[in-house]
Amino acid sequence: MNIQPEAILEKNLIQQLTGLYYSYASIHDEDGLLSNLKAQLEAFNQTAFSDKEFGAILNHLSKGNIFAKARTLRDRFQMDRDNGDSFYVRFFNSEEWSSNLFQVTNQVTVEGVYKNRYDVTVLINGLPLVQIELKRRGLELKEAFNQINRYQRHSFWTNSGLFQYVQIFVISNGINTKYYANNRNQSFQQTFYWADVHNRNITGLTDFADAFLNPDHLGKMIAHYIVHNETHKILMVLRPYQYYATEAIIEQVRNSRKNGYIWHTTGSGKTLTSFKASQIAMDLPEVHKVVFVVDRKDLDYQTMNEFNCFKKDSVDATDNTRSLVKQFGDDTKLIVTTIQKLNNAIHKKRYKSD
Template identity: 30%
Template sequence: MTFTKESEFEEALLLALTKKGWEDEVIKNPTEADLLKNWANILFENNRDIDRLNNAPLTEGEMQQIVEQITALRTPLKLNGFINGKTVAIKRDNPDDKLHFGKEISLKIYDRHEIAAGQSRYQIVQQPRFKSKSKILNDRRGDILLLINGMPLIHIELKNSNVAVSQAAYQIENYSRSGVFTGLFSLVQVFVAMQPEETVYFANPGPDGKFNKDFYFHWADFNNEPKNNWNDIVSSLISIPMAHQLIGFYTVPDDSDGVLKVMRSYQYFAANAISDKVAKTDWKSKHALGGFIWHTTGSGKTMTSFKSAQLIANSKDADKVIFLMDRIELGTQSLKEYRGFSDEKEEIQATENTSVLVTKLKSNDPANTLIVTSIQKMSNINDEEGGLNAHDIEIMNSKRIVFIVDEAHRSTFGDMLIDIKNTFSSAIFFGFTGTPILEENEKKLNTTATVFGDELHRYSIADGIRDKNVLGFDPYKILTYKDLDLRRAVALEQARAADEEEALSDPKKKVIFNKFMKLVKMAGHIDSNDKNIKGIEDYIATAQYQNDIHKEKVVEDITENWFRLSDANKFHGIFATSSINEAIDYYRLIKRVKPALKITALFDPNIDNNEGAEYKEDGLVEIIEDYNAQYKQDFTLATHAKFKKDIAARLAHKAPHQRIEKTPEAQIDLLIVVNQMLTGFDSKWINTLYLDKLMEYENIIQAFSRTICCDLFAMQLF
């Protein structure tokens, strides 16, 4: 339906809202003082019992005490904790309350669990009046405010069908700059900019924050189909119960950056799916499968997994929720993120050692509900000193335990997860992955579904690229040999001829030679009968790519184009090779050809007695010595783990190298790897990935995804 007048659209929206859980009586043109009186009345009705207000209404002075608390908290992030804290304390100054006069009492303001039930009230405000911060400026008038229990929590700005939704968003930004969202209105958590054919929603960045269009989200359904029509938005995003849940469960006060965040639709559906699954779990069953979430790299899986755990913990549907990371360093990173996401009253527990882990698993203290640990530590829990004994296991299996496994495509297909499942036979397991293992690329006859259970929600890389939530790929294939030369080499080999003259002079050899020169495609393909048809590249021996000619061409391309691809040395690159020996060869070659390029290499440091061990050891020593000299460090083979951690910190510009972009001499330009850092490692400062190795299925997507956090990136395929 088209609306040429904004006023008509506004009236239609108001009517639709009253049919989706909001009260019929609309509050029209109120001032802040009017809304404070309305809130005072609701607080009185919800707290009039003898233990609270003792049937004596709130005075203006008592409401002013609440406003002062709001003003002191100031930011939407802090106010999110105020709203979801359930209660607010005041000192009674109403003499009619003889029982509490002069004493502090606690008032219930909002309960995230009382959804469309209990004492929850849902009111609509039309055309609220906002006082400007200066007498010189005119007062403002908004379009629609949505109140929950009297608190203005969602603000909506409208435009008609002929005006872009960006103009509604701009109006919100302008109001914010004008100081409109202060006092009572600083409680607003979520903004909605809407026109009949498009809607975006976003968290309130607050008086000190910046509006970022990258975080203006479109709502979508469970299958990630965008919902653009205004009626669909009224029926989903801003309906009751969804609007109540949005404020109570799906906003995230992120202390790590001080910014309030609101979840995207796919994050909501995923977290909700896990929470629902746990709520319906039969805890008497053994080896229950929970399911897995397929969300692409860069789509916010960490926040989604945290919210899933928080929903489970808040619902009391489980006694323990354990975040299981597949590497210790990822566990440390996730612990910081989870603690940033958590409410003030929530505690996220670390596990310094096995003994601490066991103690927290056995504990009945609610503070030990959410635990972060590594799959290695958990799998060794029976073997290490301080680990589980039979009595411990009995205690554990009497508890309702949920495991949430990050990067479920990796180490979960080894023995470690099997050991954990056998130890915690009554637990339920959920996996998060951007690259699930399917039947085509199964590992040890297993897929992600056989390990975890059914797919609960999917947000694929195609969805992410379409929605511009993740960046697309921009691959370039760099030829180190001409196609014609490769064709000729393959054609001669297949025709068993020494040269073209011999191939063309023999009728049988000529047929074969011409077939490969003219008919066979360069790349192989699957035909209409699902038969694999080989291409020229399939006939080329891998030795072709291990000789010096190829390596020199690769290095020539990297060094000649480095300045452009790195955006004048602003960004870093990762170069993946097919073997440790190749990584060492390339390290030495680049060092010789372009000594000014700051490079290092990272691969498995273990030295065995196999052939080539000496070459590997010499390479490791050279790489670490060069690194120590370049960056004034003192790493050794024994401290290789710290060496790796320092490399990761420099590439990600994280502690202790947070502002490394201001000191170029302390940066790493190019990291050479074999397998490490190609999955699970994220840095917005890596913009180029060089591949000189064969990769497929989940490995190629994971490797490509190392660059999708950066707006200016490329992939060079050799």
């Protein structure tokens, strides 16, 4: 087996990412990270921040745990400027994700319980949103996974805590490469291979970087394909077949009046795929309502609970046919109902006047 040193993997990856229009940032420590963050947020928001204003931004960014910070990333921060004006600071553009500013850096050293030096960090608008841990060819992939777990215990939370903004971890030994969402308690079983549209795994680091880490795709994954599980307070990143299924559904909604179907096996995350497709479809200007139809009452309740787990209050119960008819007439965007209630609403005379 060809044993390729970790340093060569790192060098080649950085060279590849700069070829994908990342800018390289020379950052060595916390001070460099903060200095770069200020410059990138100023460029992204097209304004300059005073030291006092940037201090207010850092104070805002420091609040909350990993789950809360994922919300902060996607929200705007209303800040009082030195001149008394109000200004909304943006940290990430979820609508036009390619307009975000992509950088790559390596060997950032952070001191916590121990001094840790991270391999490759992807910065978006100055925030570390993807952390890549590499091991030389021939080593088990789980060693990279365990290394990230140590970083989480020892140093990600220290100083400004900016590394708690990481959304996606990537682990690779050059031959095998996997990704997973950032959470406090990690399981190696929740690491995934990326795949192409034909469900062929993309395992090599070079191919993975081309497919997954190119700015357009990575920006879209962070913007649309990370789900905030409100019940368990965890982040969930979609697997490749869920991503392609959702993309196909949205393409069909946008460009065709024909029907279609997606086939998933038991336990493959059909409800999550359905939720994400519904959520994206709701945001399309040409879509007035999204109706999710199930064939049993227990699935109606189960689906409603799971949708609300993925996003709080995203759907109300249709307890009976009359409440379903009412939802069709009001501003409810997402409806979950049974085929029986939908059939009654369409065909029974007493509901036609509602």
